[in-house]
Amino acid sequence: MKRSTIQKSVVLAALGLYSIGILSSCSTQTSQAETTANTEEATPKELPVIQAELTDAPLVPAPIARKHAAKVVVNLEVKEVVKRLADGVDYTFWTFGGSVPGKFIRIRQHDEVEFHLMNHPDSKNPHNIDLHAVTGPGGGAASTFTAPGHETVFNFKALNPGLYVYHCATAPVGMHIANGMYGLILVEPEEGLPAVDKEYYVMQGDFYTKGDFGDPGLQPFDMQKALNENPSYVVFNGSVGALTGDKALTAKVGEKVRLFVGNGGPNMISSFHVIGEIFDKVYTEGGSKANENIQTTLVPAGGAAITEFKTDVPGNYVLVDHSIFRAFNKGALGMLKVEGGDEKNIYSGQILDKIYQPEGSTLQEMPTASAPKAAVATNKEMRLELGKTLYAQNCQACHQAEGQGIKGAFPPLAKSDFLNTDVNRAIGVVAHGLEGQIKVNGELYNSTMPKLKLSDEEIANVLTFVMNNWGNKGGEVTPAQVDKAKKSFKH
């Protein structure tokens, strides 16, 4: 392999011709040998030839049913296309098969793959392919350097099972990957993967555009941002929203879901997480060993992972890169919609809400929630108005929109005897928080109410709002009253 990539096709063509020559001479030899022993050579040599089924994300080709190796022909076409990166934002993607990520390739261990890489005549650039599933120089890149309007072919044998990334490796390689030239190839182990109900293909990638996130128009590649590893976009399956809305992944309650997760990079490492699910199994880094009960799995740039979980509860499950600013500000969001009947024993536990409760209090410490320059109410009407907003921001998550609370977890504020009996005690609870068991309208509650960072003015407003709604006794709470009550109700 001392020579450059490009004349490989001629060599291959020549080898093809050459092997025809060899084959014909061989066949005369075997015909002589046939009389003695014809069984040994014939069967193992003749692999059945199969055309590989390739799919676009999020779909995955069907599991391999055959129990023997085959010669698998893969035809992959490189195209440079202008497509949507986000709403109103286009980008010139360089693709394996017309979209990002590239086509999913599924083969079986010990298969012999005849790989055809075609570069569309309208391409501006030469391309090649480095499949991490290949053992050999450049993972195939050395043999597939392909000018526009040309096709190269090489063969490889899939020695190791696993989930592998493939990508273009033409100089400047970073730019080829940054433009979307990556995909996944699955080499199933001989025994296959355990059966599941749903399989999906999710691949993360980072993009570097001249404009900021969301800047409209056809955005060119920004080399400096790429060098600084400062992406404008981090997305699943090639665009913002490729896996949300009506393009969300779907499953039914009780189904086993397997996600083939890849990360094309070029720069970012993914902290792949599905909000509200625990991966029962993760084949870490796409390898053969499964780890169990995983919340977040790291997917390296140029790496992959297989995650599996059973859907227990209906609802929407959000796929994120848990480097969370990427999820909320750069597009790394996807969704799995799980449909089916409620699973009460899991659903009604409300354990997840409890865990999130302390986070609610931190939110309340954010400047927007307790703005120091909050308006000061001059009359009861204003107090009610301001109190309504404060309630929505600080209380509603637990005590609910109509003050009804959640039975067993959060006591009701509507027609609440605890509240109406002693408003000053209520002021103390809001000002200092509450821990320990209380009885509200005959029900025992034993959870924690966080200390709210509210000013006296705000406490007055929100309690005035509460007292004048949902069948409570009315009246006005003033800042002076709050100041006084705060001091007498401490714990």
Added chain:
Amino acid sequence: MKSLFCLSFILALALSGCKQPQPADAHASHQAMAPTATAVATNQPLSDMSLYNLSSEWQNQNGEPLTLPQLQGKVQLMAMIYTSCTYACPRIVADLRRIEESLDKYETGDVGIVLVTMDPENDTPEKLKAFAQENKLNPDRWTLLTSSEANIQELAVLLNMKYKNSGNGQIAHSNIISVLNAQGEIMHQQQGLGTDPDETVKSIEALLQAL
């Protein structure tokens, strides 16, 4: 009227004036003294992919003129070297000799070996001859060729050679041994130095059986 005249004048000149691919056998008449000429018994029309479609003129180590179609009729091993090269080229020659040894049983009339210089400025026919003698290359088997830089480049690109003269007497180059069939088509290429010649030998033997 004037341009018409021009046109016909140009047409008359075009064949000789512009360098272009033309049937190589048009040249085949004035080449009788070349050592390999005897082998060119079958002057079949060349296939599209034959290297011998190049109509360039060359000189061998004896200073005799030669055109590529004269290499027709036997299997040729072709490689590019330059004689002042101290590292890679001796190894290419060694690799070729290794292949030659395993082909001992075949007539020199069936398999030839062609070395093409990448350094026409320095590698005169005399230099090439001296090189052949130093390396004890059997003149019945080995042909060493030189031509103009442009002609060499044309052949080099067809052999998929990459090379660059760095100007300090060194030429960076790839190392390829090509197997050409009797019609001058590339049938196999061995890349690198010290490569196991097994495949190359097999490909030659397959071609020889077809002769």
Added chain:
Amino acid sequence: MHHRLTLIVLLAVFCWKAQAQKSLPQAMVLVKGGTFVPLYGGDSTAVKVQSFLLDVYPVTNQQYLDFLQKNPAWRKSAVKKIFADQNYLRGWETDLSYGPNPEKISNSPVVSVSWFAAKAYCECQGKRLATVEEWEYAAMASETKANAANDEKFYQRSIEWYSQPNPTYLPPVQQSFKNYYGLYGMIGLVWEWTQDFNSALLIGESRANASLDRQLFCGSGSSGAKDTKNYVAFMRYAFRSSLKANYTVSNLGFRCAQSLQP
């Protein structure tokens, strides 16, 4: 030999006159020599380029058609596959007609021509293809500067062009970007053949065999490069090294160069 040279010179004159009627005159400009640092150079970083002449425009469809009128061996139906692959003049309807909309592309650069064809065309004009170093040297120029290697805007514009797929119709050559030397379309129109396109991957030091194995994939592409940030040049070198001499590509054309008389 001398006899032949005279013929070429004569021929070049007549070729030019015959073409002048239909096509743009193929004028040349002087590219004043100097030194520069190519992406892949020799032992020393800076390379000297002698002053040379370069065609103002890439060769157009009409000019190439004129060439084919006089050189039947290079027509689509006649050319040997070893000199031009089966996509040669892809899009041309017949041997002597370049498409259903001739007026749209008569002055567009001819593309899908092989190295051999480009070389033959230039030789027929008494010219030659530019070397990689000459071409790269001339392409460093922006509108206002001979060396715009450090011009951020020029660089970004180039990289944007190299990222875009081909347009349906290539624009006429005279409408493309004109650089400091008066050369049109060095960047932003088509890739162009160079004489020693097959030297792209190699760097000096021929003793160390390993260093000859610099292939333009993965990291190794950057190991011999002088400026790993110059993606524009990388793309050109990568493109060149993907080629073989009989390849034809639908965005690869050429222009001719000439050495100055000594």
